[in-house]
Amino acid sequence: MKIAVCIKRVPDSETRVKIAADGKSLDEAGVKFVLNPYDEFALEEALRRKEKAGTGEVVVVCLGPAVAQETIRTALSWGADRGVLLQADKIPADPFETAKVIAAELKTTSWDLILFGRMAIDDYNHQVGQLVAELLGLPCVTAVSHLDIEGTKGVAEREIEGGIEVVDFPLPAVLTADKGLNEPRLPALKGIMAAKKKPLEVKPVQVGAGVLEVVALTPPPERKEGKIVGEGAGAVAELVRLLREEAKVL
Amino acid sequence: MTTLAVLEQRDGVLRKISHEVVTAAQRLGGGVEAVVCAAGVVQGADQAAKFGADKIVTLTNPAFAKYAPEACAQALAERAKLGGHRCIVFAASATGKDLAPRVAAKLGVAVAADITDLATDGGAIVVTRPVYAGKALLKVKVAAQPAVLSLRPNVFTPVERPKAGAAETVAVTVPAGRVTVREIKAAPAGTLDVAEAQVIISGGRGLKEPANFKVLEDLARAFGGQAAVGASRAVVDAGWRAHADQVGQTGKTVSPSLYIAVGISGAIQHLAGMRTSKVIVAINKDKDAPIFKVADYGVVGDLFEIVPKLTEEIRKLHG
Numbered sequence: 001m002k003i004a005v006c007i008k009r010v011p012d013s014e015t016r017v018k019i020a021a022d023g024k025s026l027d028e029a030g031v032k033f034v035l036n037p038y039d040e041f042a043l044e045e046a047l048r049r050k051e052k053a054g055t056g057e058v059v060v061v062c063l064g065p066a067v068a069q070e071t072i073r074t075a076l077s078w079g080a081d082r083g084v085l086l087q088a089d090k091i092p093a094d095p096f097e098t099a100k101v102i103a104a105e106l107k108t109t110s111w112d113l114i115l116f117g118r119m120a121i122d123d124y125n126h127q128v129g130q131l132v133a134e135l136l137g138l139p140c141v142t143a144v145s146h147l148d149i150e151g152t153k154g155v156a157e158r159e160i161e162g163g164i165e166v167v168d169f170p171l172p173a174v175l176t177a178d179k180g181l182n183e184p185r186l187p188a189l190k191g192i193m194a195a196k197k198k199p200l201e202v203k204p205v206q207v208g209a210g211v212l213e214v215v216a217l218t219p220p221p222e223r224k225e226g227k228i229v230g231e232g233a234g235a236v237a238e239l240v241r242l243l244r245e246e247a248k249v250l
Numbered sequence: 251m252t253t254l255a256v257l258e259q260r261d262g263v264l265r266k267i268s269h270e271v272v273t274a275a276q277r278l279g280g281g282v283e284a285v286v287c288a289a290g291v292v293q294g295a296d297q298a299a300k301f302g303a304d305k306i307v308t309l310t311n312p313a314f315a316k317y318a319p320e321a322c323a324q325a326l327a328e329r330a331k332l333g334g335h336r337c338i339v340f341a342a343s344a345t346g347k348d349l350a351p352r353v354a355a356k357l358g359v360a361v362a363a364d365i366t367d368l369a370t371d372g373g374a375i376v377v378t379r380p381v382y383a384g385k386a387l388l389k390v391k392v393a394a395q396p397a398v399l400s401l402r403p404n405v406f407t408p409v410e411r412p413k414a415g416a417a418e419t420v421a422v423t424v425p426a427g428r429v430t431v432r433e434i435k436a437a438p439a440g441t442l443d444v445a446e447a448q449v450i451i452s453g454g455r456g457l458k459e460p461a462n463f464k465v466l467e468d469l470a471r472a473f474g475g476q477a478a479v480g481a482s483r484a485v486v487d488a489g490w491r492a493h494a495d496q497v498g499q500t501g502k503t504v505s506p507s508l509y510i511a512v513g514i515s516g517a518i519q520h521l522a523g524m525r526t527s528k529v530i531v532a533i534n535k536d537k538d539a540p541i542f543k544v545a546d547y548g549v550v551g552d553l554f555e556i557v558p559k560l561t562e563e564i565r566k567l568h569g
Contacts, residue, residue, distance in 0.1 A: 013499040013519040017385040026382070037500050093390060095351075096360035121499050123381050123388075125363050127351035134355030139320070139428040142348045145493070155432070159494050160344035161443035164435040165317065170428055179486075179500060180493040212362060215376060215389040220525065223544050228537070232551035233559040239531065240563045242547055247529045249508045250567055 001056035003046040003113045004106055005080065006132070007039040009064045009071040010122040017219070024214045026122075033067075035074050038117025040184040041177035045147065046115050047079045048182065056112075057081045063101055063207070065089050069200060076195035077187045083200040093123075094210020099131035101205050107136060111172055118143045118176040126176075133174035141167050145180035251336035253278050254396075256326060256353075257286040257298060258345055260317075264294035267341045267446065269301050269408035274401050275339045276302030276411060278370060283307060284415075285329055287322045289315035299415020301408055308419045316431040317345055321424035323352035328422070330357060335396050337375060342400035343445070350400045359394040366405045366505075366526070375399075383499035383522035403446050404505045405526075442478040444495055449473050449508045452480035452497055452524070456513015456534060456553055460490035465557045466512060472564040480504070480524075482514045498523035513553050516541030533557065 011017075011026065012034045018027040035043075043060070050056040060075040062068050063086040072083035086101055106114060114136075119126035126142075133140030145164075146157035152171040157164050159178065229235045229242065244250045255275035257268035264286070275282045284303035286292050289312055298306050309329060313321045330338050330353065338353065340346040342364040350361045366387075367378035375392045377399060392399070437443075444450055451466045463479065470477040481491035483498050497504055499519040509527035513534060514520060521544055524530065532545035533553050542548045549556055 011382065013383070013522075014517075015382065015385070016518065017382050019386065026386070093388070094360050096355070096358075099355075099360075121383060124379065124383070124503075125361075126347050127354070127361050127363060130348070130351035131355045131360065134352055140352070141429055143344070157435075158344070158348075160434070161446055162437045162441065164437075165344075166432045166435060168430050168432050173429075178493070179496070210360070211393040211395075212360060213391040213393060215391050217381070218387050218389070220380070220384055220387055223525065223530070223546070226530070226542065226544070226546040226548060228542065228548040228550060230549060232549075233555040235549045235551070236556060236559040236563055239547055239549055239560070240567070243508070243529070243531070244567075247508075247546065249529045250564070 001049050001053040001112050003049060003056065003058050003115060004061055004111050005039070005043045005046045005058060005075065005115045006061045006102055007043065007071060007075055008036045008062065008120045009033050009068040010036045010120050013037065013121055019217050019219065024217050026217070033071070035071050036117050036120045038119055038121070038177060038179070041179060041181045042115035042117050043075055043078055043080065044182045044184040045177055046113070049113065049149065059084065061102060061105055062086065063088060063091060063098055063205070069202070072200055073195050074187070076198045076200070077191040078185060079191060082198055085200065085202045086205045087202050088205050088207045092207055092210045093214045094212040095125045095128050096131055097208040097210040099128050099135060101207050102128065103132045103135035106132065113172065114138070114174045116174070116176045118178045129174055129176035136174070138172060138174050139169045140174040141169050142176040143178040144175050145178045147175070147181060252281040252283055252333060253337040253339060254330055254333055254335040255282050255284045255303065256338065256340045257284050257295065258341060258343060259286055259288050259292045262288060262290065262293055264292050264297060267343055267403055268298065270401060270403065270406040271339050271341050272298050272301040272303050273408045274368060274406040277368065278337055278375065280336065283333055283335070285309060285326065287314045287325055296415060296417065300410050300412050302411040302413050303415050304413045305416045305418065309422045310419055311422050311424050313424055313427065318427045318431070319348055319352060319429050320427040322349055323356060324424050325422045326353045327356035330396060337397040337399065340400040342402050346400050350398060354398040357396060357398065359398055361398045361400055362390055362392050363400045364402045365399055366402050368399065380503065380526070383519065384503055384525055385522050402505065442475070444478045444480045444497060444504055445502050447476065447478035448506055449477035450480045450497070450504055450506045451477055451510045451512060452482065452514060453485065453512050454482035454514030455484050457485065463491065465554065469557055469561040469564065472561045472568060474568045482520050511541050511545070512557060514541055515539045516544065
């Protein structure tokens, strides 16, 4: 199994967002960056597939700034074999530009599987996997929460409103991972030490600006101050009255 | 120039979220062509006229009996090119999230995804997208031709603006798909997805154990089929509830009319996922819990006394 896992360095989900002076981006001062949580499921799945096959290679590909090498090292500490950083200082707001750069890198090798997280928890674009699949002409299944593979045939489950879609697909394929696909491992000290010696290739890339232009990044509107209706079951009648008469939602 | 509004159907019935798509599309002016991929006649497709579709096109092929991502993408991209539309609008539903980027890629552009607002500024389309799970809003000018947008569910409230809705059926040829849906395992009857529910009742660690979610399910049922039960990350990670129910930055971001947070303290990543709800109610025993900071109405106390009482009151209303 030769598997590429495409990962992203993102602000931790506990981050309190502060807007930078340009009014268009996140103020990164003091922000802790992590491996995108959905990419953890993709990485874990890749490692399990390789372990099951007993042979193969898991390659981590990341588009990001120089410091994203740390994110790649994290993935290597889990057990990935090598990493490629497509180095660009700025990732554009246009995911098609991101997809083009990643597709160009992946095109040079023939993969059994190319895995992504179903979305990144910073920009919420949930599309780079599909865009890359289209650019490479590969079949694609998104938001996979269960996966079986026999030879070159795969069966994936993906959650839809009110049910689970069961999807057949052939390998090679591009899949995007959802939570529930597996339980990602905790990195062991041994892995962290080993990761330092694993190959990490840095390739500077040119990323186009694209056609989605950021006009502004603003805090969400403040919710107006709410009120404590009361304590205990005795407050329920008043709560229901307020929901009916004031909020008009009942 | 016209906008192509992509409707959704399942089992030959139009999904209600399609009304939101048409409503948003007609806000751009210039006329709306609604389009749906189906195996045959789509029940309720004519409803699109009520919300502003000038034309309703059904693209038919037997492959469309179940969701066929590759065939749909191909058919819609061809239709989009044919119409020379300025903009193509999808719902950011499970299907729309999967499909929109495939169509966009065939048109050589990306999707401005999961938008919560749109406007025109001169010739340009400007959209608002929540990022960092709603902790900030990104305003983006879409210079793509065509602009491909997907809409966060429950945000674009359907508005009736009747138009002609001239119906047209076009049989299309599509490639044999490599990715095929074998079956849909339906969720138990009556369960509604949190992303599309008008009322969400979410539970957290305060429920103490998985079996206690029954009190929330009872309350949800009292809303007569409009409510879904959600969950905090803590209880999903503990295996009490399915990930499908998780609300927050690593779950779903939701915008129901009414969100009732029960026994949820209000971690920032949870608040991010539900702060765009129209009305928020918090029920928690800790009066200092952060959830009360975003709640419109709070009740402090034992949820096991408060929720059953609330269920009783709601039942009376829906009697």
